[in-house]
Amino acid sequence: MQNEPHIIAVVNQKGGVGKTTTTINLGAALASKGLNVLIVDLDPQGNASTGLGIEPEDREFTTYDLIIEGTALADVVRPTKFNRLMIAPATTDLSSADMQLVSHEKRIFLLQKALREGVQDQKFDFVLIDCPPSLNLLTLNAMVAAHALLIPLQSEFFALEGLSQLMLSIREIRQTANPDLRIEGVVLTMFDARNNLARQVEEDARDNLGDLVFKTKIPRNVRVSEAPSYAMPVIQYDPTSRGSVAYKSLATEIMKQHSERGVQHVG
Ligand code: ADP
Ligand code: MG
Numbered sequence: 001m002q003n004e005p006h007i008i009a010v011v012n013q014k015g016g017v018g019k020t021t022t023t024i025n026l027g028a029a030l031a032s033k034g035l036n037v038l039i040v041d042l043d044p045q046g047n048a049s050t051g052l053g054i055e056p057e058d059r060e061f062t063t064y065d066l067i068i069e070g071t072a073l074a075d076v077v078r079p080t081k082f083n084r085l086m087i088a089p090a091t092t093d094l095s096s097a098d099m100q101l102v103s104h105e106k107r108i109f110l111l112q113k114a115l116r117e118g119v120q121d122q123k124f125d126f127v128l129i130d131c132p133p134s135l136n137l138l139t140l141n142a143m144v145a146a147h148a149l150l151i152p153l154q155s156e157f158f159a160l161e162g163l164s165q166l167m168l169s170i171r172e173i174r175q176t177a178n179p180d181l182r183i184e185g186v187v188l189t190m191f192d193a194r195n196n197l198a199r200q201v202e203e204d205a206r207d208n209l210g211d212l213v214f215k216t217k218i219p220r221n222v223r224v225s226e227a228p229s230y231a232m233p234v235i236q237y238d239p240t241s242r243g244s245v246a247y248k249s250l251a252t253e254i255m256k257q258h259s260e261r262g263v264q265h266v267g
Contacts, residue, residue: 005038005124007115008184009146014162015133017154018189020047021224022250023130025243026150028233035125038077040088040115042142043132044095048076052080053231054089064093067110067141068100068117073118082236086124094138106188108177113140135169143170144177148184150254153205155191155198155217160205169222181213184257187250191217202216216250221242 010023020043027037041048042063049059058078065071066088076088101107112130119127128150129142143149151166153159163186174181186209192198205213216222224243228236235244 003033005119005127006148007119007127007129007146008148008150008254009129009131009139009142010150011131011139011142011151011166012151012153012162013133013135013166014154015140017133017159018152018187018218019043019133020051020130021228022150022152022187022189022218022247023048023128024051024228025224025233026250026254027085027126027128027248028082029247030084030126030255031253032235032248033255034084035178035255036084036086036121036123038086038088038119038124038127040127040129040142041090042094042111042129042138043090044088044092044097045132046092046094047228048130049087049089049091051228051231052085052087052233054078054080054087059089059091062093063088064097066114066262067138068097070114073114073242074122076185077122081231082233085233098136098138101141107137108140108144111138112145112178115145129230135166140169140173140177143173143181146178146181148182150184151186152189152218153186153201155188155195155201157197157201159201160208185214186212187214188217192220214250214253216246216253218246218250221246242265 008018027039045099061076066076096245131139131142219242221243223238223241224234
């Protein structure tokens with residue numbers, strides 16, 4: 001599709017908003033459309049790795065090694081059972097990385113260096129980074145390494161409040177470490193159209209953020225929440241489920257957005 005992979009960090013400092021779910025399922029949906037996708041698990045909980053069926057004993061080198069030990073990306077990346085979907089897995093080791101980074105001179109640049117050098121000789125179209133639920137140094141590393149941010153917004157009461165804090169961090173990163181950092185978009189997750197509050201959150205988000213909010217909303221769908229326990233993305237677990245259809249539609253929106261930008265660059 002393109003020469004340089006497009007690196008997207010999936011961020012929101014709140015836990016449980018659908019970051020990991022979106023990383024896995026958007027990744028699988030892009031791969032199902034013929035693109036080569038690398039998922040980078042940057043959460044010490046390793047939920048993206050587990051959700052894609054990577055057993056702990058198969059995580060010989062992890063994102064901890066990638067960031068802290070300088071292990072080459074090629075040695076960290078593992079295939080998944082799913083075509084064109086690869087993963088750089090994480091284990092609980094990663095929980096000590098944040099402390100170790102504090103005293104490092106290049107503390108927020110290590111993932112950028114490892115990823116942008118490492119993806120050169122591998123043929124990925126998209127790299128999706130699953131961030132931890134915090135604005136810690138790991139998340140800042142992801143924001144520096146990424147070309148763009150994808151922000152899952154759970155359709156519930158305090159959703160937009162957390163966003164203003166995130167926007168401040170984005171501004172800071174742009175001013176210091178990554179001036180070209182874009183926002184890929186905000187995606188409403190666990191959306192329940194019968195719920196008045198969810199509809200209100202959507203209205204507020206679209207009023208405040210305009211085109212940044214994807215047209216696609218991810219519905220609350222039990223098949224989405226069941227899939228990880230079968231170590232599968234929802235599009236494999238239940239291809240016709242509403243969750244599966246929604247993640248494919250999100251993939252289409254992102255691909256379209258990306259090719260439109262690509263055309264602009266050429267022009
Ligand atoms: P985060 O990575 O932001 O902490 P997760 O992706 O782990 O959030 O999602 C939190 C919980 O919500 C998980 O149990 C997940 O299965 C569930 N979940 C996420 N998206 C959906 C959805 N669209 N429908 C139903 N459950 C969902
Ligand atoms: Mg997560």
